[in-house]
Amino acid sequence: MQQHRNCLITGPTGCGKTYLACALGHQACRDGHRTLYYYAPKLFRALQTGQVDGSLPSLLKKLARAALVIIDDFGIAAVAGKQYRDLLEILDDRQGVGATLITSQFPLNQWHEIIADATVADAILDRLVHNAYRIELKGESMRKHSAAASSKPTPSDS
Numbered sequence: 001m002q003q004h005r006n007c008l009i010t011g012p013t014g015c016g017k018t019y020l021a022c023a024l025g026h027q028a029c030r031d032g033h034r035t036l037y038y039y040a041p042k043l044f045r046a047l048q049t050g051q052v053d054g055s056l057p058s059l060l061k062k063l064a065r066a067a068l069v070i071i072d073d074f075g076i077a078a079v080a081g082k083q084y085r086d087l088l089e090i091l092d093d094r095q096g097v098g099a100t101l102i103t104s105q106f107p108l109n110q111w112h113e114i115i116a117d118a119t120v121a122d123a124i125l126d127r128l129v130h131n132a133y134r135i136e137l138k139g140e141s142m143r144k145h146s147a148a149a150s151s152k153p154t155p156s157d158s
Helices: 017-030 040-053 056-065 081-094 108-115 118-129 142-150
Strands: 006-010 035-039 068-072 099-104 132-136
Touching: 006 017, 006 118, 017 035, 017 068, 017 099, 035 040, 040 056, 040 068, 040 081, 056 081, 081 099, 081 118, 108 118, 118 132
Parallel strands: 006 099, 006 132, 035 068, 068 099
Antiparallel strands: none
C-alpha cells in the first residue's frame, strides 16, 4: 500500500479471486486505509450514470482519494468504449497515489480483446502491470466443494 503497487488476480470462476481481494481489502481497512470495492459491471454503470447526471467528477475524485480501489470481475460484462477511457482516467489519477486491485477470469493477454480499443488497452495495461503483483489462481470452484460438503448427511439426519 505504501508503495502504491497494484495487484492483478486472475483465475477461473469460483477459485477464490473475490475472496482473496476482499481479504486484502479488509486488511487494508484494519490498517486504516480508505478502501473502495466495486463489482466491475456496477462501477461501469456508475460511470455511465455519472456522465448523464453530472456526478462523474465527484465519483472520479472519490476514486482518486482512496488508498485502495478493488475492481472485481473485470471483463465479465460488455462495456462501451467510453467507459474504458473513464477507467483509464481513474487509473491515471491514481498513478503513484493509490493502489488498485483488479480481479478477472481473463488472463492479461486477453484484455486487449475485452477492451477492443488497442490504444486504450495498452494505456490501461501500462498503468496497471508494471508495478503490480500478479496472482494467477488455479483450481476448481470453491462453491463446488462447499455445495458437496453441505449435501453430506449429518449424524442427526440418520
